[in-house]
Amino acid sequence: MTTRKALPKRLEKTIYQQFGAQCPFCGEQDVSTLQIHHIEPHAVVQEHSAENLLLTCANCHQKIEDRRISARDVHRAKFEAEQGGNVRPKASGTANSNTVTVSGDNHGMVANSISVQTLKTSINVAPMSGTISASYSRRNYAKYLIDRYHDFKRAEVGKGNVRHAVLYKSIEREFGAKWDNLPEERFEALVSYLQRRIDSTRLGKNRKARGQARYSAFDEHQTK
16 A cells, blocks of 8 residues: 655645635635645645645635535636736835835745835736636646647757747737637637647658657546
């Protein structure tokens, strides 16, 4: 029988910081109730990895286990946390000041309140509901295909000769918007387009002719 390794403290701290030390479903901040949840069961993946861990309270953890919180909502909560959705900056000071004060729970800063001198402001915008960017699984698969295309293109033209902007621009021309801003109902069309682009590369054509895989299917990619 294999003994399950304990979750490293450093990794646990990373997840607490990523979720702002609160449950993403109900907002619970009582540390005594917060728990680390494996999105894909540990019994399946046999490892602890940041991309597979979620912070949740004990109550919502049980709801996940009972499927009263859907897998879709779990993946969305993880995606939003990775995008900085739990950071809530609050500006203060005079109208002519470039000082921004960030207050709240400690997210890896030495103090709980910090003043930052800046000439620019940065705003985290949540993904638009109903778009590919709002779906953790769809966004990840589309990005996987984009990266796969660039890997195949790199094998064709050399590492320093891949122009990443070309594919992004071609997607915009084809669909009229950036790939992650497309509505979810265009996901299959985007996937087909990206797969065709991969198959059109020299390496893609060679592998297809030999009956070799060029990319994982969506369902297969979800199990990895």
